[in-house]
Amino acid sequence: MPESLPRNDPRPKVRLFLEQALGAGQHVPLTQDQAHYLGNVLRLTDGAEIAVFNGTQGEWRARIDQLGKRGGTVVCVDPVAPQRDPPDLWLIFAPIKKARTDFIVEKAVELGAARILPVQTDFTNSERIRRDRLQAHAIEAAEQSAGTFVPEVSELQPLSRLLSGWPEGRALWWADEGLAGADATGLADPAPPPAAILIGPEGGFSPAERARLTALPFIRRLSLGPRILRADTAAVAALTLWQARHGDWG
């Protein structure tokens, strides 16, 4: 699974997200699905080494203690990588087709978003999302990309409600397709964390939404070049530009 790890990486190749506390000598239970994955899919047996992380305590080497039909146990051996949290950056987007929504979640994890917030907009088709499925997808993305942090995927909410309760001090970067062709990416404007990136649905925002966004005191407009980008492309491009300019890539 962790196909993107460099081949010369000395850490165990199999990585598993666990919800329990980790520590040297700690026995940690596995769910039925995890035990099935390790034993039946990967054909690992007792004593095999894997890497585990829980989103807050870094990555640990662990040894399989026991695998059964209803679960199993691993024992933590030693820490192999420190916890690395992303900057305090939210990604707000309007869910689109399933494959592209999954893609946005995966890329947000890889590129270092701290929280993922799906929103309903005037032109959003989606009435509901499977939050649990998207959260599981975020976990899988962290497992596969050597991450130690898993962003929380929030419940779907109307954009208008999110804006009404907007937290003080958080800049909102709006990837505004109305700026396509504008000369500046807008990123020269200083806006360190906390921040958020807002990506509209296919078809963009409605005139009413555009008027409201334009008037917000915490808005920052971001141009993503002269071409029209799909929503998923815009999400990756905006996360990249923000990370390089204001995040932890610099």
Added chain:
Amino acid sequence: MPESLPRNDPRPKVRLFLEQALGAGQHVPLTQDQAHYLGNVLRLTDGAEIAVFNGTQGEWRARIDQLGKRGGTVVCVDPVAPQRDPPDLWLIFAPIKKARTDFIVEKAVELGAARILPVQTDFTNSERIRRDRLQAHAIEAAEQSAGTFVPEVSELQPLSRLLSGWPEGRALWWADEGLAGADATGLADPAPPPAAILIGPEGGFSPAERARLTALPFIRRLSLGPRILRADTAAVAALTLWQARHGDWG
């Protein structure tokens, strides 16, 4: 299909890439597939307006003249958008799984690559690609994202051969996962077009390849932040950073 066009865009929503010369009053033949798509999939009839482009003469409004089982004709009406060519930027990548390779091609078109070059590397699994299929995918991406330019997809070739015949004056940006965690993105280094971006396969480059790349006089190393990125994510992030810094997003 052109779902990402803003709703208030006055141009025809259906966009078709044609290989023929365009001009006012010009009759342009359609292939069987194109006629089928317009007539049977979209249910358009004679007189309906579509947009057409051929990769060199901008976008034109055209009227359906005739649709039949073996083809059809459109008549060019007037030009609606100028030709927009991307900067002289190549994207070089090692093909991975089909869906992710398709994704890289689609994103390269949207983000503005001038040419797409699949390469074999020491750790590439792919022995062959369907060049025609990837080229068709590039055309579809341009049709759907309001582009007027379609990058050429080259035949698969060994990376070593491409490097041996490297054109003078073209910088090669290497998205080097060995730099993960390094402090700089490397983009401060001046390297205007012509340029190329090189993305390794899952698993990275072999030690021999790394040694060769490091020694090349035209190499520029690019860091994509402290997290390990999948090859497809790295391609999008590198294209974005280059476009914002040296391309036509600035």
